[in-house]
Amino acid sequence: MPRFSVIVPAYRVQAYLGECLTSVLSQTFEDFELIGVDDCSPDGCGEIFDEFARADPRVKVLHLAENAGLGGARNAGLAVATGDYLLFLDSDDSMTPGSLQAIAERLDATGSPDLLVFDYARTFWDGGVVRSIDAGVFAADPDRPEVFDVAQRQELLALLMVVWNKAYKRSFAEQYGLAFPHGYYEDIPWTYPSLLAAARIALLDRVVVHYRQRREGGNILATVSRKHFDIFGQYDLVFDFLDRNPELEHWRGAMYLRMVDHLQTIGNHPGRVPRAAHREFFAQAAQAEQRHRPAGATPVPVRSKGSWRVGALGQAARTARQRARKASPAKLRRAVALPVLSGYQTLQRALPVDENLAVFASYWSRTPSCNPLAVHAKLRELVPGIRTVWVVGNDRRTGPVPEGATVVAPGSRGYREAVSRAKFFVNNVNFPNGLTKRQGTVHLQTHHGTPVKKMGLDLRDYPVAAAGMDFGELLERVDRWDYSLTANRFSTLVWERVYPSGYQTLEYGYPRNDVYYRATAADVLAARAELEIPEDAVALLYAPTMRDYRAGYRPQLDLDRLARALGPGYVLLNRAHYYYDAPAPDSRSADGQAARILDVTGHPSVERLALASDGLVTDYSSLMFDYANLDRPIVVLADDWKIYQETRGVYLDLPSGRPGETPGAVAATEAELTALLRDGSWRSAAAAELRAAFRERFCQFDDGNAAERVVRRVFLGETEPLPVVPLAARTPAPSPEQARAAAGDYFSRAT
Structure with missing residues (x-):
């Protein structure tokens, strides 16, 4: 016992x-x-x-x-x-x-x-x-x-x-x-x-x-609810207990006074009983007072302290107090300095919400990409009647925008009109602070990865990474979310804790990963042809994450040295983090016939780069979770793991070698990376076993149908999502080697 x-x-x-x-x-x-x-x-x-x-x-x-x-x-x-x-x-x-x-x-x-x-x-x-x-x-x-x-x-x-x-x-x-x-x-x-x-x-x-x-x-x-009426029955049970235990009868008077005080507190609290039920609550409170008043005791009525506390005036007073508590001198200065919204935007907000208008954005108004772009494509397919607007900064537009979509710049007249009238909002980051959520609008936060590094409120302990973040303002932005999208249960648990609010989590998978199950051999070969990757070359996508402790981009690798060590049969696709604007130049082989290093930082689709590659070399980028859907080799270069842990904080021990933590082969130095790439251990059976465990944990809901689930739930209101295809029953897009074999088989049959 x-x-x-x-x-x-x-x-x-x-x-x-x-x-x-x-x-x-x-x-x-x-x-x-x-x-x-x-x-x-x-x-x-x-x-x-x-x-x-x-x-x-x-x-x-x-x-x-x-x-x-x-x-x-x-x-x-x-x-x-x-x-x-x-x-x-x-x-x-x-x-x-x-x-x-x-x-x-x-x-x-x-x-x-x-x-x-x-x-x-x-x-x-x-x-x-x-x-x-x-x-x-x-x-x-x-x-x-x-x-x-x-x-x-x-x-x-x-x-x-x-x-x-x-x-x-x-x-x-x-x-x-x-x-x-x-x-x-x-x-x-x-x-x-x-x-x-x-x-x-x-x-x-x-x-x-x-x-x-x-x-x-x-x-x-x-919470405001009629369920607060339950309090009457609960006190009935207390007095029933006294009835069953007569030796405690002398406590009846004290319990009577405790009950009256409690009922009065609940009834007069502005955040408990609905305003429309206020009178009814006090009527039942009066009955409870009479029912449980000890014999001969002086009545202690349950009194309402005045309806203004639960009405509009009381609400206004509470809102003013809350704003005063939150206001800092810096915020007050900004409030004075910022111009009042234009009369045009005020007029637009006075008009009804447009049920057929959706606003999209990704990566702080960069070129459309990621989960919002995949949702947009499926929306145009399933609900073509909804008009779409993309918010894209003029200085951040480096690629195409979806056909049929309107493009507006942040802060422009078109932007103010769109965000004032739209019913739907989709973003993989937060919309700016100045966007006010109107009643009846729907905000979908798609996120843009599975978290390796600390995020949200967890950054309070990492000032280098937080860089002066105002966490109060962060939570105000989070409060606009109606839905939060995740690709696995691991992400769900992190997001709900570090971004606490009242949104609903959608464990539907990431729409941007649908392509990894829908792409064909022809798609894979076309992606390689676009990049001019030699037919038989091994293409490695090198995609490092950003470093909070550095001011700019510097590859962790000497890419030229690595390319020379690997030889002409390899091509390195260098994909710098989108925060940086100084990627490495292309580097051609000695004979000048083919590039051994291709800079693909500006390529509009990392998913297409992944399809074209034979393997991924990364450090701590969340791309590894998406790439795992392809079931192709992943190599982790963890040469600054300790300092990254200390300055950014992490949720996973990527270099540990533990199943479910490590996606494949691990190198602690450039020399180790070169060696495992040359000896083939990067695609060994042991690395494949680690990848299988990693896929099972982190590719939980990605099955090629995520975008459809999202559109049906968010835009069509359907509550029963398409069932998730079990991992064992999914077929990823073919690898380049498989695609070449399939193409060869097709042509041999055709002739």
Whole structure:
């Protein structure tokens, strides 16, 4: 029998669940069981629980067939708990290091009380950690007993009534039949009865739980809903408990006063009861007050403090306060300096949203490319009636734009008209701060890769990479998203955590990768012919990522030296990161007949370059995840891995050689790279095994149908996406060698 049963219910919290479970499983005190309850969660919570269970026998997982709600999920965990003490942890919160050891020692020191109450701290997206305002309750007091009942410490009844700030003796909970009800405020019928009934209570002066304050509305009690009416039934259960335990009858008056205060707080809070239901709520509150008023007690009516707090005036006051808190001197200066939007744009915003207009952009208004371009192509095919506008900077247009699309420059009259009227917005980065999301518009964030390096809020710890980023403004831009697109579950978990907001994740795959399953042998050969790659040459695409710790582009490789070492049978396709404007020049072979180094930095389609190549040489570029769909060799050059880790931060250990972390052969120096390319180990069986594991993890949803899924969901409103083709059933585009063989076979049959 373990000392503790830690019950963790989960529903739609996949971005935080791993951190929560790790915080428990990494405790120094190890005599516990962790009961994970997958409350029929539609996201990856169940898979995350199972993954942890496979790695640690202390984890038990329950998969509920139907969503039971938080109370029902906790009850399911209770039914299988075997520990001496019960602890509850919400799946987006975490347990501080050493807490279980401290709880165990305190329980021993106080003679195994019925309840042990401990403290918590609120944690915020900006890194702030604030201990609860009730921290003084836990301070040692030599004049008061260490073990007591609540009559001796009535201030405990004024604590936040949550279940997760206490350890409960399981035999005590079973004796009193404690269970969780359905609905909002499910902690009330558990916490009050347990405090009132416990004969022996002790305190632990320690922050045990980090209570996450989710800015995207993760706390359901902080939402406007009629479900706040559940509070009446929950207090009915508290008084039912008193009826069943007459020895606790003397607490009825205190519970009556707590209820009245709680109902008044909920009813007068502007973010709880819908405005239209305000009168009804207070009518039911008056009934509850009468129903539970102790005999002979003076009535304490539940009063409304004035409708202005929940009306338009109250909302205006709250908005003004929020803006004042956010405003910095720099922001105020910018606000004064920036010109007022033109009257033309004001007029456009006064007109109805154009249901048949979509605005596209990619890479900060560069030439159309990436996921937005692939979505655009499928949109024109499936919904040709929607007009499209591409935002392209005049100084950043280096390639063609889609046929039939209107092109506008940022800030131009056409741009202001388009962003003022369009219903749909598609981008692989964020639109500028000045774009205001209108009600009824739909914003799709496609992203532009699977993250190797730290992103979003995780950059707070990497000032070199963040380069003065305003994270508050970043989150304001994220709040415009309605949909966030991912190609694998790994990306989903990262994006939802580092870009917290209320958007919906679409695990549909990346549209730009559809071509890797739809291209033919003829497409592959045509791509090579466009680049003038000799027919039998081995073409290696060299695509390094940017370095935050450098001011400009400098290839990690001496490309001339590498080309000479490889010989005339190789061609290097040099693709510099799009941030840089100084690519290396082409380099021709000694006989002048063919280029050994081709600069393809300005080529409009990296996907077409990938099709033309026989293998990828990169460092930490997210291109490796897309390229893995082709099932062609990938080589990682990790010659500055340590400094990259320190200055940028990473999510994966690419050079580790572990399956699922490393996509193929790894070189730590240029000499090692040259050697493995020359001896053929870059396309060995061992490298292929690593690539297979990498593909299984990161090519999860890429199957050639991503663009269609996106268009049907975002533009047509269809909610059931096309099923994802299993990886084993997918056929990537043929390699150049396979394409040549197929072409030769075709011509031999034709003759």
